[in-house]
Amino acid sequence: MAHHLLMEVYGRCDFAERKNLNGHEWKDMQTDNRKSYDRLSRNIALTVITVSIAPLILVGGLIFDQFRSIYRAKVYAHLAEVVDKHKHNVNTFLSEKLSEVQYLNKAFTYEQLTESDFLEQTLKGMQQQYGRIFVDLGVIDKRGRQVAYAGPFDLLGADYSMADWYLNSRDKVTGISDVFMGLRQSPHFIIAINKDEQGRKWTLRATIDFLAFSNLVENIRIGETGYAYILNKNGVFQTKPPVTRNKDLVLTPFETIQNSSSAEGVTIQLSDGSDGEIYITVSSHIKNGDWKLVYQQNSSDAFSAMIRSESFTLVIFLLGGLGIVGMxxxxxxxxxxxFKVIDQENEMMNRQMVETGKLASIGELAAGIAHEINNPVAIMIEEAGWVNDLMEDEGREMSCYQEITRALEQVRTQGGRCKDITHKLLSFARQTDSRVAEVSLPALIEEVVEISMQQAKYAQVVLSLDMDRNMPLVRGSVSELQQVFLNLINNAIQAMETKGGKLTITCRAEDGQAYVSVADTGPGIPAANLSRIFDPFFTTKPVGKGSGLGLSICFGLIHQMDGEIEVESGVGQGAKFIIRLPFPPTGNDQELEKGD
Structure with a gap:
């Protein structure tokens, strides 16, 4: 898609160059180009977003689902384990108390237990040993009347013949009643042991402290809404009823969780509450199935850590998604x-190629003109010499002899200068000699300066030369070196042509190399352009005034000679181009190289 749109843009730009468009057509074409770029931008953004976010959503969703499943299973297993553990605690508590009462029934006779003082001492001993879990003790005859009692209440002679706990336990060896109010009007339950001794049937009963028993269950507290309680077969609370925000809460089970934990006989159900919330109910039978231990908790409370993690993860995903979209x-x-910049650079490059072709044509034209001028200048010099010879032979008696001789000498001198300039221009334009030779840089630079002298005078640029004429020769192409220095000098003069300035050219030997610097006092080069100053076709000049190839060619030519070229500049600080060229090896160096 991007390639298609780019080709479309290129095609339109090329079409615009090949046709003469009026203002409205050009404006329409620019609008279409902008739309093409906008469409390309949208397509790239959508592609990146789709490719980036789609895997993120898929992987994140998979991890999210796995995390939720694992966490739910972990919570269910934990709750089942808690309920199973407390189930064993309650069964153990009841079994221990039953065993302790059975011990009394086996260890003592009916006569001993029916003595008030003995029964009182026995109760105190049990309370000292086991705590005040045992509230009282009593002996009941076969008619259901309590014939002996030890405890805080006045229950001696109480008739239990019609009490539910008595009726339910009289046909059993042992029995544990449900929690009830009874004659004392406080919740309690009774452990009864029946015994038939020498034809006499009697029952030993013990009352268990309700608070001690209830605390076993009430201690199961998880989260803010988790609580536990015990129900009998008829659904009557055997511990304190839970205090909930909604006292009329009704639960309707809708799903039973298949428990995979090690807790056997534990049932986990999800229920819809009448308050609109979902509740987790974990239950297990205790006391041989007569009671049921139930734990209940709001699911949002049970999974609060998971919900927080999910919320935090969702926020991270959203921020990541927004980051992807933004990026x-x-x-x-x-x-x-x-792409726009590349298009513009390509368009500018096409124009600069045209300008480069024009410059090449102008160079050829300049070479032809220099060649054509060279012939009449040579004739002028020869004719001036011939006239001077005539004046030497026959014109000495003329009163204006000296003036004519001076004028002829000036013609010869200036003609020779014109011939030298046209010869140099012809050599530079045609690059007639690219052979490597030993070159004196100071002399070569002075020749190039002579060519640019008139241009510097018009631009009000003062030239300053600092040449070390005794420095060693360098090896290089005369025409290529001329091209490098002429380009640098002309660029410096053009940079200062609006306000004038000073151009300083230094040439000396430094650190075993030829050092040449061309420094001007022009406006300088912005830091942003320094890194691109030697790039092909890069120019800050208006279209038609620069091809952007001069410094690039200089860079290539200097590096072909194993030299270096660099620039130092800043806005308002002028520009300084530095060239370093190696000196050719001396005889000793050559012998060392051969020895190596």
């Missing part, structure tokens, strides 16, 4: 902007 938009805009 996709930024990168697409930067990329399309770069």
């Amino acid at each position: 996709a938009l930024i990168l697409s805009r930067k990329l399309v902007t770069r």
